[in-house]
Amino acid sequence: MPNFADDFKANFSLYPATNKKQERSPDAWGFVKVSADQVPALIAYLQQAPRSTWTRKDGTNVEEVSIRLAGWKMDSEKYGTFLSGQVSPERAQSSVVPPADSALLGF
Numbered sequence: 001m002p003n004f005a006d007d008f009k010a011n012f013s014l015y016p017a018t019n020k021k022q023e024r025s026p027d028a029w030g031f032v033k034v035s036a037d038q039v040p041a042l043i044a045y046l047q048q049a050p051r052s053t054w055t056r057k058d059g060t061n062v063e064e065v066s067i068r069l070a071g072w073k074m075d076s077e078k079y080g081t082f083l084s085g086q087v088s089p090e091r092a093q094s095s096v097v098p099p100a101d102s103a104l105l106g107f
Helices: 036-048
Strands: 010-016 028-033 052-055 061-064 067-076 080-089
Touching: 010 067, 028 080
Parallel strands: none
Antiparallel strands: 010 028, 010 080, 052 061, 067 080
């Protein structure tokens, strides 16, 4: 895998949904924010990063690029408990996905 460790950085925030109107409404909402000076590096990463392939139920192959997320539980008077974190190029050691712990999210 090419070394993209310092190629781009971005941030995200993910907040629990408080007004779910339907069962299919999202449990959380948020934003990924990429500063304008990081956009060219993000585009370059997306164009050059290794791809993995998976197959949909209909037999269509899909190529994808992974982007790493790292989040920290935060508290806010306005939003309560939420995740705040960083978005960065995938690192080789992050290819193993740990089991999800929904208790960490606080919702």
